[in-house]
Amino acid sequence: MDKWEDNRAWFLVLPVFIIVAFSAIIPLMTVVNYSLQDIFGPGQRVFVGVEWFKEVLSDKRLHEALVRQFIFSGLVLLIEMPLGIIIALMMPKKGWGASLSLVMLALPLLIPWNVIGTIWMIFTRPDIGLFGAGINALGIAFDHTASPSDAWVTLMLMEVWHWTPLVALLAYAGLRAIPEAYFQAARIDGASAWAIFKYIQLPKMRGVLTIALLLRFMDSFLIYAEPFVLTGGGPGNTTTFLSIYLVKVAVGQFDLGPAAAFSIIYFLIILLLSWLFYQVLQNVGKGEA
């Protein structure tokens, strides 16, 4: 039978292409253009070649922010991925308990990001915050505005509280999609709970976990609003992540050229790591990657 193709389908993709062009491709091209120039104002610019890239690549504050960012994203993934899977495994499969769990899990995801930062800033304040004052009342000195370690603990708590539900919801959706026949066969074979998890549930969740891992990595690597509201990048620069530093350069100092060069390097890091994660997760267990 001859293969028949209807090329009109391409026209259906056109609206998405136009939207992506305006929301991503054109801004990205503009950033590349800015990265090679010294911008003084509208229509006032001088071509400087790769000068800003050299400056940004040798910027110690950027190196420090990059290390902080990797530590933060690494911790986020290490905590949120297993925790989300455990929560999904523990959730009721049906009935009112399942509905209630889903609603409760979705609540943190519905709150605007800057409001999350404000909630946690007040919640962990050592003088009036329930958490901060409570910890201090127990005799443990806790002040996220003065102590870098306390600031990191607060940030991690906030991030885990905010985003673990997303991982849990995705994992739960993956678990619910596994046909009951798999579990019946496992029970007949006398498989342990661990064996069921390792050989049935985890492989069947690969797709949703890939999405969860990519979303959480990209989101945590781009994090801005919550730490900006909670700590403002402090104490000192101890919670200044890449995006906070980028905004300081672009908006605070109005150095659009260096900020554009910085943005491109930032983009390349995220692109590479997301691609690597995707490849590893897609090929794990297939004898590749």
Added chain:
Amino acid sequence: MTLEWMAWTVPTAVFFITIALMLFGMTLWQVVSPCIKRRGFLPIATTRGDRLFIGLLSSAYIHLAWLGLTSLTLWIALGLSLAWMVVVMRWG
């Protein structure tokens, strides 16, 4: 509508036109001769498009490493990247 706000320069225009021509050429190539996923020296099976992506992304990193680690001209990095692109596309 003017494109002044996009702050175009000749080098960046040449860069993006090259990328666009590459994508257009790859599309034509795919239509004329559809590719099959295959395994080369890269640790994963790749299509032609995958190899182009890997080549372009690694070329960006070659340029960044060159800028950050040496003070030599970027034309050498461009030459290395082109050679790397050919190797990846042919044997990757």
